Amino acid sequence: xxxxxxxxxxxITSLRSSWVLTIxxxxxxxxxxxxxxxxxxxxxRPTGFEFSSLIPAFVPVWTVWAATLASQAFGxxxxxxxxxxxxxxxxxxxxVYFVRVMTVLIWCAIWxxxxxxxxxxxxxxxxxxxxxxxxxxxAIGKMVxxxxxxxxTSMFIVLITRVLAxxxxxxxxxxxxxxxxxxxxxxxxFKWSIEYFPYSNAxxxxxxxxxxxTQSITPLVxxxxxxxxxSLVMFKKRDA
Amino acid sequence: xxVEATNLAKSFGSKKAVDDLSFTxxxxxxxxxxxxxxxxxxxTLRLMMGLDHGSGQTLFDGKPLGQYKYVTKVVxxxxxAKLFHPNRTARDHLRMIATESGVSKKRVDEVLELMGLQDxxxxxxxxxxxxxxxxxxxxGAVLAEPNVLFLDEPANGLDPATIHWLRDFIRKYAAMGxxxxxxxxxxxxxxxxxxxxIVIAKGKLxxxxxxxxxxxxxxxxxxxxxxxxxxxxxxxxxxKGFSAQxxxxxxxxxxNDTDTIGHIAFESxxxxxxxxxxxxSLETTFLxxxxxxxxxxxxxxx
Numbered sequence: 001x002x003x004x005x006x007x008x009x010x011x012i013t014s015l016r017s018s019w020v021l022t023i024x025x026x027x028x029x030x031x032x033x034x035x036x037x038x039x040x041x042x043x044x045r046p047t048g049f050e051f052s053s054l055i056p057a058f059v060p061v062w063t064v065w066a067a068t069l070a071s072q073a074f075g076x077x078x079x080x081x082x083x084x085x086x087x088x089x090x091x092x093x094x095x096v097y098f099v100r101v102m103t104v105l106i107w108c109a110i111w112x113x114x115x116x117x118x119x120x121x122x123x124x125x126x127x128x129x130x131x132x133x134x135x136x137x138x139a140i141g142k143m144v145x146x147x148x149x150x151x152x153t154s155m156f157i158v159l160i161t162r163v164l165a166x167x168x169x170x171x172x173x174x175x176x177x178x179x180x181x182x183x184x185x186x187x188x189x190f191k192w193s194i195e196y197f198p199y200s201n202a203x204x205x206x207x208x209x210x211x212x213x214t215q216s217i218t219p220l221v222x223x224x225x226x227x228x229x230x231s232l233v234m235f236k237k238r239d240a
Numbered sequence: 241x242x243v244e245a246t247n248l249a250k251s252f253g254s255k256k257a258v259d260d261l262s263f264t265x266x267x268x269x270x271x272x273x274x275x276x277x278x279x280x281x282x283x284t285l286r287l288m289m290g291l292d293h294g295s296g297q298t299l300f301d302g303k304p305l306g307q308y309k310y311v312t313k314v315v316x317x318x319x320x321a322k323l324f325h326p327n328r329t330a331r332d333h334l335r336m337i338a339t340e341s342g343v344s345k346k347r348v349d350e351v352l353e354l355m356g357l358q359d360x361x362x363x364x365x366x367x368x369x370x371x372x373x374x375x376x377x378x379x380g381a382v383l384a385e386p387n388v389l390f391l392d393e394p395a396n397g398l399d400p401a402t403i404h405w406l407r408d409f410i411r412k413y414a415a416m417g418x419x420x421x422x423x424x425x426x427x428x429x430x431x432x433x434x435x436x437x438i439v440i441a442k443g444k445l446x447x448x449x450x451x452x453x454x455x456x457x458x459x460x461x462x463x464x465x466x467x468x469x470x471x472x473x474x475x476x477x478x479x480k481g482f483s484a485q486x487x488x489x490x491x492x493x494x495x496n497d498t499d500t501i502g503h504i505a506f507e508s509x510x511x512x513x514x515x516x517x518x519x520x521s522l523e524t525t526f527l528x529x530x531x532x533x534x535x536x537x538x539x540x541x542x
Contacts, residue, residue, distance in 0.1 A: 091290050
């Protein structure tokens with residue numbers, strides 16, 4: 001298992017695109033954070049600023065960068081046919097599946113932690129008496145949960161479709177466009193179904209200003225679980 | 241290491257790509273894997289590696305591949321010329337494979353040098369020629385010094401000097417007690433390289449024997465003999481049921497070995513001046529054998 005983790009670690013780190021996505025994602029979130037703080041600061045440097053106010057920089061901006069990196073995990077293998085190399089080197093498909101998913105999640109967790117620390121440093125630098133990060137733990141927890149599920153659905157969609165781009169496009173389009181349009185056009189008698197839309201509900205749920213709202217992450221959890229089962233079975237049964 | 245493939249089968253819908261194939265690869269020998277395009281060679285190799293799902297099993301010294309701790313030390317594969325990420329450097333590509341069996345960085349550099357890739361080790365292979373890509377694939381296959389090599393068309397795109405080098409390399413690798421299964425459409429190369437042959441067509445086994453035996457059996461058995469009494473020998477041969485005819489002083493006999501014809505001439509008191517086997521090449525033999533087995537024919541309808 002350790003050998004497979006090493007293989008996966010090398011798989012990620014030996015590609016320039018992994019670093020480009022990671023660095024650009026971090027810079028973009030930090031940049032959004034800086035702009036937001038500067039906007040506040042143009043009137044007066046804010047006092048007691050909370051990290052949770054910058055959650056929108058992480059949801060969905062950071063999420064999309066991370067989902068792109070996650071889509072590459074299996075997407076590159078299918079695009080370049082190297083899934084055969086992977087599975088002839090490590091024939092245990094279940095191990096490959098879980099270690100790859102775990103490695104991506106670990107990479108993203110470290111990346112997210114570093115980004116949070118950078119943004120928090122910005123807050124410390126540009127505000128008076130910032131609220132401690134611990135005040136935002138609940139909001140960060142929700143953001144992490146949303147990000148993790150979003151990333152997982154991206155990976156699972158690629159595993160099912162074997163198309164890298166779909167892992168990025170489907171969750172992004174669902175979250176930002178499709179579910180909102182469908183909700184607007186939904187006939188009255190089906191309006192109840194809107195609260196089961198996975199991405200838009202979960203995204204709203206993750207936003208700090210929606211505390212106590214009716215939005216829920218449960219539909220996204222259910223979707224992720226369903227995609228997990230389908231992708232696992234397909235990865236196990238499908239010819240490489 | 242002995243490799244035994246038993247009852248391998250795989251269908252795509254109603255089409256049988258591999259149909260109940262069984263064969264054994266012997267230690268210390270190079271086995272050529274031949275078949276027309278679409279005959280199921282690559283599918284067979286993928287079935288043996290567990291990459292495709294089908295029926296049958298492949299045992300490596302009596303054990304399935306999955307039971308070995310270090311798979312890349314058991315079997316090294318080169319299944320496609322460009323089985324690498326185009327933006328991962330050649331060295332990193334090999335380092336990834338090296339993780340499976342703990343192969344050292346030194347060995348990675350050794351193999352890069354062996355394949356003549358040391359100057360492009362830090363280059364991304366998206367710009368590699370087909371020949372360079374083949375070498376990188378081969379480097380990955382032999383990295384952990386496996387007991388068995390599966391090579392699918394490894395000579396495609398190589399220049400003549402590299403093909404020559406590859407032939408020597410494969411023969412030496414087998415001579416160390418390893419088993420090598422190599423598919424190729426370069427039949428003249430295969431004739432020089434392989435000890436044994438597996439020939440398939442439309443997924444079915446056509447032949448599984450030594451190169452010598454395959455050519456001898458399927459050459460159409462032509463012996464040519466020059467004697468001092470042609471008419472007498474022709475009569476004797478016809479009386480013994482051989483098909484023979486004279487042509488420019490030579491008698492062409494449909495027979496499988498020179499010994500038989502020599503004995504007949506000797507027993508008949510006919511002096512033999514020259515006696516030789518008119519042996520077909522592997523290419524001629526293969527084409528004759530698989531003439532009606534082509535899945536995808538060129539040249540339009542016959």
